[in-house]
Amino acid sequence: MRDLLWLVPLLPLLGVLANGLLVGRRASEKTVAWIACGSSGAAAVLALGVIADYLRSMSPRPFDLHLWDWMSPGALPTGGGGGGPVNLSIGFGLLLDPLSVVMLFVVTFVGFWIHLYSVGYMAGEPGFRRYFTYLNLFLVAMLVLVLGDGYASMFLGWEGVGLCSYLLIGFYFDRESAADAGRKAFIVNRIGDFALLAGLFALAGRFGTLQFAEIGSQIAASAEALRAPYVLGLSFAGFVALCLFLGATGKSAQIPLYIWLPDAMAGPTPVSALIHAATMVTAGVYLVVRSNAIFQLAPGISALVAWVGAATALVAAGFALVQTDLKKVLAYSTISQLGYMFLAAGLGAYAAAIFHLATHAFFKALLFLAAGAVIHALGGEQDLRRMGGLWTRLPRTARAFGIGALAIAGILPFAGFWSKDAILSAAAASGSSGHWILYAIGLTTAGLTAFYMFRAFALAFLGSFRGDPKSEHHLHEAPWTMALPLFVLAVGAVAAGWLGIPEALGGENRFGRFLEPVVVKFSGRAPAEHSGLSQAAEIGGMALALALAVAAILLALRIYRAGPERGAAIARRFPRLHSVLANKAWVDEIYDATIVRGTWGLSRLAAKFDAGAIDRGLVEGAGRLTVFGAWISGLFDRHVVDGLVNFSAWLLDRFSRSLRRVQTGAVSNYAFALALSAFVLVCLYAVWR
Amino acid sequence: MSFLAAHGGAILFYLFAGLALAGAVGVVTWKSPMNGALSLLVTFLAVAALFLLRHAGFVGIVQIFVYGGGIMVLFLFVIMLVNLNRLEASERVWRQTPWALLLSLLFAGVVGVVARANWAGVSTSGSAERLRTFGGEVVGNPQALAGDLFRNYLLPFEIASLFLLVAMIGAVVLGRRE
Amino acid sequence: MSLANVWNVGTEHYLALSLLLFGIGLFGVINRRNLITILMSIELMLNAVNLNLVAFSYQRGDLLGQVFTVFTITVAAGEAAVGLGILLAMFRLRQTTRVDSAQELEG
Numbered sequence: 021m022r023d024l025l026w027l028v029p030l031l032p033l034l035g036v037l038a039n040g041l042l043v044g045r046r047a048s049e050k051t052v053a054w055i056a057c058g059s060s061g062a063a064a065v066l067a068l069g070v071i072a073d074y075l076r077s078m079s080p081r082p083f084d085l086h087l088w089d090w091m092s093p094g095a096l097p098t099g100g101g102g103g104g105p106v107n108l109s110i111g112f113g114l115l116l117d118p119l120s121v122v123m124l125f126v127v128t129f130v131g132f133w134i135h136l137y138s139v140g141y142m143a144g145e146p147g148f149r150r151y152f153t154y155l156n157l158f159l160v161a162m163l164v165l166v167l168g169d170g171y172a173s174m175f176l177g178w179e180g181v182g183l184c185s186y187l188l189i190g191f192y193f194d195r196e197s198a199a200d201a202g203r204k205a206f207i208v209n210r211i212g213d214f215a216l217l218a219g220l221f222a223l224a225g226r227f228g229t230l231q232f233a234e235i236g237s238q239i240a241a242s243a244e245a246l247r248a249p250y251v252l253g254l255s256f257a258g259f260v261a262l263c264l265f266l267g268a269t270g271k272s273a274q275i276p277l278y279i280w281l282p283d284a285m286a287g288p289t290p291v292s293a294l295i296h297a298a299t300m301v302t303a304g305v306y307l308v309v310r311s312n313a314i315f316q317l318a319p320g321i322s323a324l325v326a327w328v329g330a331a332t333a334l335v336a337a338g339f340a341l342v343q344t345d346l347k348k349v350l351a352y353s354t355i356s357q358l359g360y361m362f363l364a365a366g367l368g369a370y371a372a373a374i375f376h377l378a379t380h381a382f383f384k385a386l387l388f389l390a391a392g393a394v395i396h397a398l399g400g401e402q403d404l405r406r407m408g409g410l411w412t413r414l415p416r417t418a419r420a421f422g423i424g425a426l427a428i429a430g431i432l433p434f435a436g437f438w439s440k441d442a443i444l445s446a447a448a449a450s451g452s453s454g455h456w457i458l459y460a461i462g463l464t465t466a467g468l469t470a471f472y473m474f475r476a477f478a479l480a481f482l483g484s485f486r487g488d489p490k491s492e493h494h495l496h497e498a499p500w501t502m503a504l505p506l507f508v509l510a511v512g513a514v515a516a517g518w519l520g521i522p523e524a525l526g527g528e529n530r531f532g533r534f535l536e537p538v539v540v541k542f543s544g545r546a547p548a549e550h551s552g553l554s555q556a557a558e559i560g561g562m563a564l565a566l567a568l569a570v571a572a573i574l575l576a577l578r579i580y581r582a583g584p585e586r587g588a589a590i591a592r593r594f595p596r597l598h599s600v601l602a603n604k605a606w607v608d609e610i611y612d613a614t615i616v617r618g619t620w621g622l623s624r625l626a627a628k629f630d631a632g633a634i635d636r637g638l639v640e641g642a643g644r645l646t647v648f649g650a651w652i653s654g655l656f657d658r659h660v661v662d663g664l665v666n667f668s669a670w671l672l673d674r675f676s677r678s679l680r681r682v683q684t685g686a687v688s689n690y691a692f693a694l695a696l697s698a699f700v701l702v703c704l705y706a707v708w709r
Numbered sequence: 710m711s712f713l714a715a716h717g718g719a720i721l722f723y724l725f726a727g728l729a730l731a732g733a734v735g736v737v738t739w740k741s742p743m744n745g746a747l748s749l750l751v752t753f754l755a756v757a758a759l760f761l762l763r764h765a766g767f768v769g770i771v772q773i774f775v776y777g778g779g780i781m782v783l784f785l786f787v788i789m790l791v792n793l794n795r796l797e798a799s800e801r802v803w804r805q806t807p808w809a810l811l812l813s814l815l816f817a818g819v820v821g822v823v824a825r826a827n828w829a830g831v832s833t834s835g836s837a838e839r840l841r842t843f844g845g846e847v848v849g850n851p852q853a854l855a856g857d858l859f860r861n862y863l864l865p866f867e868i869a870s871l872f873l874l875v876a877m878i879g880a881v882v883l884g885r886r887e
Numbered sequence: 888m889s890l891a892n893v894w895n896v897g898t899e900h901y902l903a904l905s906l907l908l909f910g911i912g913l914f915g916v917i918n919r920r921n922l923i924t925i926l927m928s929i930e931l932m933l934n935a936v937n938l939n940l941v942a943f944s945y946q947r948g949d950l951l952g953q954v955f956t957v958f959t960i961t962v963a964a965g966e967a968a969v970g971l972g973i974l975l976a977m978f979r980l981r982q983t984t985r986v987d988s989a990q991e992l993e994g
Contacts (some may be wrong), residue, residue, distance in 0.1 A: 715894075716894050719893070719894050719895070726904045729904065729908060730907060730908070730911075733908050736912075736915060736924070736927050736928060736931055737911060737912075737915035737918070737919065737928060742921060742923040742924055742927075745923070745927055746927065749927050749930065749931065752908075752931065752934065753934065756937070759901070759938060759941075760938075760941050763901070763942060763945040764945060765944065765945070765953050767953070768937070768941060768953050768957065768960075771957065771960060772937070775963075775964055776930070780963070780964055783968065784923070784926070784927065784971070787923070787971045790975065791974070791984060809913075809917040809918045812917070813911070813914040813917075814910060816909075816910055816913060817906040817907060817909065817910040821902070821906055838948070840944070840945065840953075853950060854950055854953055854954065854957075857950045857954060862954055865958060869958055872961070872962065873964070873965055876964075876965030876966070876968050876969050877965075877968070879972065880969055880971070880972040881972075882972075883969065883972030883975065883976050884975050886979075
């Protein structure tokens with residue numbers, strides 16, 4: 021079964037081709053939906069089969085399906101940094117190991133349910149077919165990303181999801197906000213990709229390959245050499261780790277490249293659910309975990325990762341606190357939760373990071389889809405201040421949202437509790453300096469998360485309806501295509517965490533153990549997991565976090581259950597803080613003033629140079645030179661060539677004028693000439709004799 | 710008497726030579742072509758006599774018949790036909806006259822010089838006997854000539870007759886009135 | 888052999904005469920304007936040639952010269968006939984026998 025691994029990304033690709041090329045413009049929505057959901061569903065089923073096959077074999081060895089040699093340029097001119105000359109060979113293939121199994125499940129499972137949800141959500145939209153083509157294409161790219169057996173294959177998927185993200189964010193391309201958001205996402209991503217590529221080039225140059233397995237074995241062999249100073253004061257491992265992390269910040273919306281994610285909410289809500297919550301944004305985390313060997317060899321960079329993650333989590337949570345748009349709350353929430361994952365990864369708790377990635381996929385997708393249902397029911401209203409009292413009006417949607425909120429807040433026994441606890445424990449148990457500060461930040465953020473989530477919940481579902489009558493009239497529960505995915509994801513949000521119940525609480529930490537083989541073990545260093553903490557400390561930590569979360573929830577409900585007024589009053593008491601948070605610390609504006617305008621200025625300068633020096637100077641100069649050359653040539657032609665011709669004609673004329681006189685027409689003259697010639701001949705004869 | 714017998718031939722020669730020359734000069738001098746034609750006749754006859762002096766009997770008679778009797782008559786007929794008595798005052802061709810004179814004299818002179826140069830040791834007396842002999846017999850000049858003509862030069866003879874035929878046709882065609 | 892030998896007339900005397908006649912004829916051909924006169928001068932030249940031939944025939948004792956003469960006379964007759972025919976044609980066309988009346992071919 022696992023041999024059919026290559027079929028998994030192929031099925032959605034067929035869906036893309038079918039919907040994109042074969043299906044006619046006037047095909048029914050049903051046809052398009054069947055093709056799209058069918059292909060993604062088939063891929064999901066197949067994925068389950070592959071995973072089952074893999075699990076059953078219990079083989080710790082990864083299953084590498086090498087598909088073809090992509091580029092094999094051969095020997096590189098520069099040596100392998102200390103080693104001998106390097107032979108470069110880059111291949112494309114698919115890999116099945118614990119990490120990719122987890123990602124595969126998340127992507128196909130959540131992906132399929134969101135496809136189904138989209139059928140209901142996008143019903144009646146003019147770009148229905150285009151949407152599903154892009155959505156399927158995204159699935160293909162994401163699968164290539166997570167299943168790739170090397171950085172090259174992964175990068176292929178990386179770029180592919182970036183493209184699909186652009187296409188889908190800017191789906192409503194006639195809206196300026198959407199078009200701008202799509203562009204912003206793509207460009208910011210590109211900046212991260214630049215760093216990522218630098219890292220990949222370094223890897224390829226040093227190891228001659230980009231396959232995970234081979235790089236892994238080479239790293240194991242030359243671990244010490246990789247710690248030697250390389251460039252910019254960093255070791256080789258540090259440099260590569262930094263480059264990879266910068267790429268990850270772009271894709272996973274961390275500081276400093278997170279600015280595109282809130283704007284990306286201009287796209288359809290299912291897109292936000294799938295791409296900007298569950299899958300694409302997690303690619304950065306996947307990258308870091310996949311490269312854990314390199315990060316372990318660069319402790320400085322790993323620390324950077326952890327701190328950046330923690331800072332991002334805190335700051336984003338703060339921003340989420342004051343958002344009035346429901347989707348923006350969820351967007352900042354995503355950034356914040358991603359920060360948690362990077363915090364874990366930076367601390368070496370790679371399994372915890374992936375654990376949280378998986379649980380987050382479920383409850384964040386759930387939250388987004390529920391939000392989408394609300395917006396859909398209200399006919400497009402997204403402002404929390406104009407919602408309210410929907411608990412009774414949209415019971416199923418409200419309950420789904422509630423479950424998601426509880427999960428993200430980290431309430432026992434929902435999924436988020438377990439994964440967040442794993443991260444916090446890792447922070448507490450970590451040996452790196454300042455880990456208590458990290459723990460504190462993580463804890464605080466957990467509280468903030470619970471608070472802002474239930475603020476949103478209260479504003480949307482509690483109290484009385486504050487919207488305008490038109491939206492109210494529009495209210496209706498979601499169709500089954502939207503309700504069913506909500507239900508399924510809610511189940512996931514509840515139960516997904518149970519795979520990772522730590523030993524401390526009696527569980528077997530199946531999840532952590534499952535992912536163990538992925539983490540490279542260097543002698544003398546043990547990755548920070550649940551180990552290190554005593555059982556008491558662990559339970560204590562759990563209790564502390566839980567209490568904090570519950571308190572935050574109650575506080576939020578109290579403040580906001582009747583509407584935004586009480587919250588606004590509190591905000592007025594801290595005007596400066598509120599202003600900073602509400603304006604997102606003016607980060608966008610700062611970027612715009614410096615980088616964006618700087619680039620524009622540079623472009624204008626370049627354009628002026630091009631128009632002036634090159635266009636006017638070179639091109640026109642070349643033109644004038646040519647004209648001048650032609651003039652000289654013309655001169656030559658007129659005087660020399662024509663002169664020769666005219667001269668010969670003149671010569672001919674002069675001669676013929678003289679010679680003409682011989683032809684008198686008078687016979688006697690001719691007779692005379694005859695006689696004269698005869699005479700000359702006779703003379704000649706005489707002389708000769 | 711013996712003077713005449715001894716030098717008669719020479720005297721006759723000079724006589725006829727003078728006549729021929731006079732006639733020739735007359736041809737190119739007379740303004741009226743009629744007079745020129747008659748002058749030419751005199752030349753013809755003088756030349757015929759000169760032929761006879763050189764024991765070319767047949768040729769001499771033929772000269773009289775053909776030239777004097779045929780060609781001359783032809784000329785006179787044509788002159789009368791075009792009624793050229795009233796001849797316009799034909800000025801000489803522009804300044805060609807002195808040149809023509811010079812050329813003619815030179816021509817004659819050069820040829821003469823050349824001719825003389827090749828004559829070392831050649832007898833110029835000649836003999837008449839051979840001109841009368843044919844097949845070993847002395848038969849007279851016409852017979853001898855005929856024998857030679859009709860045996861050795863038959864082909865040219867026939868061609869000559871053909872030529873005359875063509876000339877006759879040509880003359881008839883040209884002289885036709887349209 | 889010498890021309891100075893007045894009383895012993897030899898071939899050279901005939902030759903001299905022939906040359907003179909030829910020269911005079913040549914002069915006439917070149918110099919005169921009337922076509923009739925030109926034709927007559929041509930006849931004169933031919934006669935000079937005949938004289939030459941006969942003289943040499945006598946000197947060599949060979950009949951070849953005379954045979955040649957016969958042919959020359961034949962040709963002269965034919966040529967005179969045709970020439971006069973041309974003259975007639977020209978006269979009918981131009982009402983004149985002046986040779987310089989036909990100068991269209993001048994260049």
